Every structure is written in structure tokens, then in C-alpha cells.
Amino acid sequence: MMNNSFFSKFGPKEPKFFDYLEQVSEILLAASDMLQGALDSKTGEERMEFFRKIKEKERLGDELSHKIFEELSSSFITPFDREDIHLLADKLDDVIDRVNSCAKRIAIYNPKKNNPYEKSLGEIVKRDAECIYGAMGELASIRKNASKLKQNCKTLHDLENEADDVYETAIINLFEDEKDGIELIKMKEILNELEKTTDAAEHVGKILRTIIVKYA
Known part of the structure; x- marks a missing residue:
């Protein structure tokens, strides 16, 4: 109760943290959109160009963090515990780093063909980013928007489960169908990094659940 009254009394006086977190989530959203382009690209030049663009977004995210x-x-005054803000910012930055890592692997490995399961996982990453962006917009009014934030958390959890299913199917098919050992390794690495990105997004949801319990 004490924490809630503290939040109500002082939260509106420190809006910049909410603004910063929303800006970080906007960078994530832009990077995840660029990742779709990297996954659709068929030439090394195109893939490298998307990686450069995403890398720049990753730098901006680092600066904001x-x-x-x-x-x-x-x-002196923060809208909620410093540890929670720090952890949330850190986990958001982790997701952007993972998107950057995906783009880096696509550019460096430059596979001969695009794997449809990579595209499916990339679309889940984009949906994760959209969900996180929406959640950061609701965070400043956490009491009023607690139910929406809870739904965001559930969505991130469901998307991670969906990604696990896609990844498992992708790996099974990859080992059955791909005869070129080098290309198999390339695609497996890209798939693995995409799946880890969805894990990182789900971790953001876990931090949000903690914040909801404390302040909603």
C-alpha cells in the first residue's frame, strides 16, 4: 500500500523514464521491421545493408539505455523501484541486441536460399515488438491499464510458445531436407538466434508482471 501511494504521489513528476522506455521500444519496433526486410533479401548486398541499418538502431538503443x-x-524520485526500471531497460536492450544479432548472422552467413521458417520466426519477433511497444505506452498509467498490461504479458508468453513450436518444426525439417551441410549450419544458426530473440522478448513480459504485482 505504501508503494502504491508513493507511486501515485510521485509518478507523474518523473515522466522521462516512461518516455525513454517508450522510445527504446519504438527503436525495437523499427529494428524488427527491418529484420523482415533482411529475411526477405536474396543478395548479400541487401542483407548487409539491412544489417547496417539495424546496427544503427541498436546503437541508438544503447544510447537511450x-x-x-x-x-x-x-x-531522487523515480516512478517505481530503480531496480525494476533498470531491469526493464536492460531486457528491452537485450531484445534489440538479439534482433541485431539475427541480422548480423543473415548478412555474414548469406545463405543460398531463404528458409520459410526463418520468415515465420521473424514475423513472431515483429509481433513481440508490437506488443512491447504497446505495453510501454500503457506503463505510465499502470493502475488504469493493468488489465491491458496483463494481456500484453500473456501475449508475449503465447508468442514465445508459438516460436518454440515453429523452431522445433523448422529444425526437424531442416535435418530431413537440407543435404548441403554448410547451408544446414547457416540456417540452423539463424533459426536459433531468431528463437532466442523471442525468448528475450518474453523476459520483458516477466519483468512487466513483477511491476504489475507491485504497482497496479
């Missing part, structure tokens, strides 16, 4: 951490160390 650093700004959040600096603000946390200098602000």
Missing part, C-alpha cells in the same frame, strides 16, 4: 541508467543514478 545508458541515458536511463544515468538518470537512475541522479534522480
Whole structure:
């Protein structure tokens, strides 16, 4: 109860953390959209260009995360526990890093053909990013929007389960159908990184659940 009254009294005076978190989630959304382009690309030049663009988004995300951490160390009042803000920013940054890692593998490995399961996992990553972006927009009014935030958490969990199913099917088919050992390794690495990206997104949902329990 004490935490809730503290949140109500002081939260609106420190809006910048919510703004920063929403900006980070917007960067994630843009990067996940670019990832679709990388997965659709058929030439090494196109794939490398998407990687460069995503890498720039990743740098912007790092800068914002650093700004959040600096603000946390200098602000007397925060809308909720410093540890929760720090962890949420850190996990958001992890998802962007993973998207960047996916694009890097696509560009460097430059597979001879596009795997349809990679595209399916990439679409799940995009849906994760959309869900996280929506959640960050609701965070400033956490009491009012608790039910929406809970739904966001459930969606992220469901998407991670969906990604697991796609990944397992992809690996089974890959080992059955791909006869080129080098191409098999390339596709397996890309699939694995895409699946890890959905795991990272689901971790954001876990942090949000903790915050909901404390402040909603």
C-alpha cells in the first residue's frame, strides 16, 4: 500500500523514464521491421545493408539505455523501484541486441536460399515488438491499464510458445531436407538466434508482471 501511494504521489513528476522506455521500444519496433526486410533479401548486398541499418538502431538503443541508467543514478524520485526500471531497460536492450544479432548472422552467413521458417520466426519477433511497444505506452498509467498490461504479458508468453513450436518444426525439417551441410549450419544458426530473440522478448513480459504485482 505504501508503494502504491508513493507511486501515485510521485509518478507523474518523473515522466522521462516512461518516455525513454517508450522510445527504446519504438527503436525495437523499427529494428524488427527491418529484420523482415533482411529475411526477405536474396543478395548479400541487401542483407548487409539491412544489417547496417539495424546496427544503427541498436546503437541508438544503447544510447537511450545508458541515458536511463544515468538518470537512475541522479534522480531522487523515480516512478517505481530503480531496480525494476533498470531491469526493464536492460531486457528491452537485450531484445534489440538479439534482433541485431539475427541480422548480423543473415548478412555474414548469406545463405543460398531463404528458409520459410526463418520468415515465420521473424514475423513472431515483429509481433513481440508490437506488443512491447504497446505495453510501454500503457506503463505510465499502470493502475488504469493493468488489465491491458496483463494481456500484453500473456501475449508475449503465447508468442514465445508459438516460436518454440515453429523452431522445433523448422529444425526437424531442416535435418530431413537440407543435404548441403554448410547451408544446414547457416540456417540452423539463424533459426536459433531468431528463437532466442523471442525468448528475450518474453523476459520483458516477466519483468512487466513483477511491476504489475507491485504497482497496479
